[in-house]
Amino acid sequence: MLAAGPVYTRERGGGANLALAMNFDFSPEEGAFQAEVEAFLAQNQSPDVMDTNPEQLSQTVDTPAKRAFMAQLAEQGWLGMSWPKAYGGAELPGIYDFLLTESLARWGAPQPGKGVGIVGKTIIRHGNEKLKSYFLPRIIRGEIEFAIGYSEPQAGSDAANMQLKAERDGAGWRINGQKIWTTSAHFADWYWFGARTDPAASKHRGITLFLLEMNHPGLTIRPTWTIGDERTNEVFFDDVWVSDDFVVGEAHHGWTYICEALDLERFAMMPVGPLEKKVEALCEYLASGERDGESLKQTAHVRQTTAQLVTQLEVARMLQRRVISEAIKGGVPTVESSMYKLFMTQLGQRVSNAALDLLGPEGQLKPGQDGAPLAGRFERSYRYTVVDTIGGGTSEIQKNIIARRGLDLPFRN
Ligand SMILES: Cc1cc2nc3c(=O)[nH]c(=O)nc-3n(C[C@H](O)[C@H](O)[C@H](O)COP(=O)(O)OP(=O)(O)OC[C@H]3O[C@@H](n4cnc5c(N)ncnc54)[C@H](O)[C@@H]3O)c2cc1C
Structure with a gap:
């Protein structure tokens, strides 16, 4: 189990008193599942299905290949894993949905989010029999896309x-x-x-x-x-x-x-994997790159900037795990989710900003343009990450939630 025992406590009172103790090891079963998903994705690697430069919340392209891939996930029994058995699920803890989504996001593969999560789980709890019998089997077979x-x-x-x-x-x-x-x-x-x-x-x-x-x-x-x-x-x-x-x-x-x-969806809403991949790609590029005959990795500014980004990425991972830890215990991790969303999406912007700075003037070349470093990934990312801090609740709204619900700082006119 991700968080066995009373591993995470938040003490309220007097406002900003956040006391933490965490243990985030996955159980052997969870680790085995993660390895199985990673092996499946390595085996089914395809540019028709996977975006090699995935963005954080990107899910807006549909093709027959992507639909076929979703059907493959269904065949593996990976759609609706946390649903009740009566509706075709496996009654597994939500951590399995999280592990699946993280791996899919890291590989830039389509994710089952809206159907299995938002729509499916709400229909199971509140839908009439007609909705249940029409939608649930189709969702779990990966046949329907929702907006x-x-x-x-x-x-x-x-x-x-x-x-x-x-x-x-x-x-x-x-x-x-x-x-x-x-x-x-x-x-x-x-x-x-x-x-x-x-x-x-x-x-x-x-x-x-x-x-x-x-x-x-x-x-x-x-x-x-x-x-x-x-x-x-x-x-x-x-x-x-x-x-x-x-x-x-x-x-x-x-x-x-x-x-x-x-x-219900906090488990699977905002994977950190795409940001990890971006930072990895940037570090690899900087480790071997040169400018004006000087190795980039020997440059103090490059070393300090990347060290700072990697440290902040670790903070994002920990904030995400606090969300999961709280949700696994049956809590509603509203404040934890806001902290993670705020930090992770703003970090995405800092990473892209720093990358454009470190890549020099060529960093501004777009994907597809000759000489674009890292295939123009960070030029696109610089523009895309603006959207991340708006969709799913803006940064200001996340701050309001943290201040009001996490720190007991209610706003009054
Ligand atoms: C790319 C993209 C995809 C989206 N996809 C979907 C989708 O599929 N379905 C869907 O329903 N919605 C979707 N949204 C909408 C998204 O949820 C909203 O854009 C978001 O909630 C912000 O609302 P708004 O754009 O109306 O801005 P507003 O709410 O008008 O906010 C404008 C500005 O005021 C600030 N602000 C607002 N209220 C407060 C406050 N109380 N305190 C402090 N500051 C405040 C905001 O932070 C923001 O800076 C999407 C948005 C984007 C950009």
């Missing part, structure tokens, strides 16, 4: 402010309005989204969660390209009718399920 629609023009950090309008119409709901930033909408099969079904209720009430086929008439998807060359989308609803059968859980209780799904 998640919470954000709207007036609802980002404050997602509970969503205004997409769903009005009662017969045995279902008629939906009009707009979502933004829906990553994967252009290739997903199903849309998992929240809409306001009771405008008279307070902000956190009156939201309902729905499932809708992505090719449903009345749904329009338009691309939004990010600074990191990645596509996300605006989604417009024009008189879209959804049957009650596709309401998840109880109407008007959607916000509770959205928050619960986030809690």
